[in-house]
């Protein structure tokens with residue numbers, strides 16, 4: 001994995017790797033060690049401009065992560081930044097480092113939930129997500145090649161135990177539960193082994209050995225097929241619930257005792273109820289893809305629902321801006337500021353869920369069945385040319401506005417009718433459009449889908465197979 005991606009005078013990243021929320025590519029094709037080195041040097045400049053001198057660096061368990069991490073640390077240090085290396089762990093452990101080690105920035109080497117040959121970086125500067133235009137700027141700094149030079153001190157910090165203890169400290173259940181956990185061979189494995197030793201109950205662990213080849217299944221709990229092993233184990237052990245993590249532990253997947261999947265918005269109704277009980281009137285944030293049931297539940301329980309744009313960095317920023325105690329996305333990113341630091345940590349969300357269930361007389365399945373029944377589509381993703389995707393959404397929005405539709409346009413268009421609602425938005429990271437619809441019954445859902453298909457056709461887009 002060695003190739004000088006640089007050019008005399010500066011370093012050029014493959015343009016596809018500088019993305020909206022992170023830096024990500026295929027190792028050996030679009031992403032090389034030279035990129036990690038240049039990234040360290042470019043980001044060092046951003047840290048210095050913000051008045052900082054220290055950074056924490058962590059990595060996931062992918063096969064390419066050690067080399068990328070070493071190059072990244074070298075780049076930071078060569079540009080005068082002191083580095084605390086925290087080693088292998090989930091991305092939220094790096095966020096924990098950024099919040100507790102007295103550093104100015106954090107860098108995580110991770111390919112998150114992507115296939116084994118991917119890798120990338122998530123960045124934090126002064127406890128805030130570093131994304132959007134900031135990431136583009138790293139490309140500009142690297143291209144100029146006028147890097148700062150210095151000799152930062154590199155040290156190793158053992159943080160895993162402290163991180164796990166901090167999470168376990170917030171477990172507040174009264175009744176022991178039987179839980180199956182699936183780490184998916186991702187970076188949460190070792191943290192999970194230690195965490196489950198610290199909390200009561202019976203715990204069965206699946207795929208807890210960190211293995212960057214992901215031999216059991218893909219570490220992405222938003223895909224139903226990746227939860228099959230967990231579902232089977234929950235039934236086999238007659239467990240109260242099953243919990244899965246994505247490859248770097250910032251997204252959670254949950255199944256109940258009947259092995260039914262609870263999506264991010266369903267899970268959020270239970271987490272929100274608990275936070276609102278402690279903090280009446282609290283603002284709870286969910287993204288535009290979330291069920292109306294969630295927003296209605298938050299209001300019914302005495303909280304203040306806030307629908308916001310999709311994207312973990314965007315949600316985290318909004319949360320900090322308005323001091324919201326809890327936020328969540330359909331994708332399984334759950335952010336706790338209530339008793340915690342306000343970043344997306346799936347292990348922490350799991351512990352809070354176990355606390356809620358361990359204090360409740362009702363099971364997770366019963367809590368789920370108490371929610372109003374609705375029928376909805378999953379998140380539907382279908383291809384649309386990069387150059388057209390935002391235009392299509394604007395055209396649909398303009399036509400609907402003219403027609404006087406009731407809608408929200410903070411992120412795409414989310415249209416409310418007497419049947420329910422439907423959403424159309426452009427992905428920030430791929431050449432795809434995203435749609436979802438939800439209604440009170442099947443006939444109403446059909447009407448919503450037909451409206452959505454008609455709108456897409458009016459803009460020359462073949463509707464997805466609903």
Ligand SMILES: [Zn+2]
Nearest residue numbers: 112246248250
């Ligand atoms: Zn992730």
